[in-house]
Amino acid sequence: MARLKSIKIQRFRGIREGVIRDFADVNLLIGRNNSGKSTVAEAISLVCSQFGGGDPIGRQLHGLWAEIRRTSPFGQEAFYKQDQTQPIHITVDIGGVTVSLDMPPQAIKSTETPVIRKPWLTEFANHVAVFRPIDGFDQQIENKLWPQILTKRADKSLVRALNEVFGLKVEQLQLLPNNRFLVLFTDFSIPLDVQGDGARAALRCLMMLSSLQGTLFILEEPESHQHPGSLDRFAAAICRQAKEQDVQLLICTQSIECVRAFLKASKEATSEAAVFHLKLDDGLLDATRLTPDAVETLQATGVDVRLLELYA
DSSP states (O other): OOOEEEEEEEEETTEEEEEEEOOOSEEEEEOSTTSSHHHHHHHHHHHHHTTTOBOTTSOBGGGHHHHHHTSOTTSGGGBGGGOTTSOEEEEEEETTEEEEEEEOTTOOEESOOHHHHOHHHHHHHHTOEEEOGGGGGOTHHHHHHHHHHHHTTTHHHHHHHHHHHHOOOOOEEEEOTTSOEEEEOSSOEEEGGGSOHHHHHHHHHHHHHHTOOSSEEEEEOTTTTOOHHHHHHHHHHHHHHHHHTTOEEEEEOOOHHHHHHHHHHHHHTTOOEEEEEEEEETTEEEEEEEOHHHHHHHHHTTOOGGGGGGGO
16 A cells, blocks of 8 residues: 655654654654644544545545634635745645645645655545544544445454444444444344444444555544543454555644554554654754554553653
């Protein structure tokens, strides 16, 4: 697949300048509030959106964070310190191809046209997916993805994952003509949205992932609906499925439990993992890359990797 290798950001939101290199199969972005985690994820989505594609359920990538921020994705707020005298510049390396986006005031233009030279890059960009905590309540995920899930019979793996993660005894999943999505047990059935937040968020996240092949899946705070007891199993299901479908993961989190769960799950799935500790100082993004072994060593000595700057 075409993998995201690096990103360079200049003058985008809270980041004046910064570079993140050597992305792995499973990537965890950690750091304090306002350290740039969501901005990095948004920047990647913004570059991919220049190809005109949306995510698997048809949402425009560049609008997903603007929806939460309640701002225009290309408005004055997108510029560092809202200063539009200098353009935003974002460069990503995807599969060895450099794609750049310059955003001067009131305009966006691509400084590269790799989509013409590399048709596979369009496929990568058009199928980048994002899953945020609020998407756990989004019924359009099953409404739009269910036909292709059934075509591939991915519903079987979804049932298996649901049972493994939450200890349920689900036999089948079914979408009714009125778009009511049911979870079927042996003697009864209940709507998905009657299930707890953790189960429905996990299932919808796995549905989104099941639609991907050879691209990137961005998860924001995947632990937000999960009890610590189910988080390890949920991470295992995500990493196993991502490995099978050759999907690269980018995970933004503030939870040390989430870091541990996904590092453990990536090891079990034989996927390369990396933790990036982000720190912003006067707009300068510092990204420290940590291997799983380094994280384990630091944790054994009592160092909280989320607060790495305190130990520098």
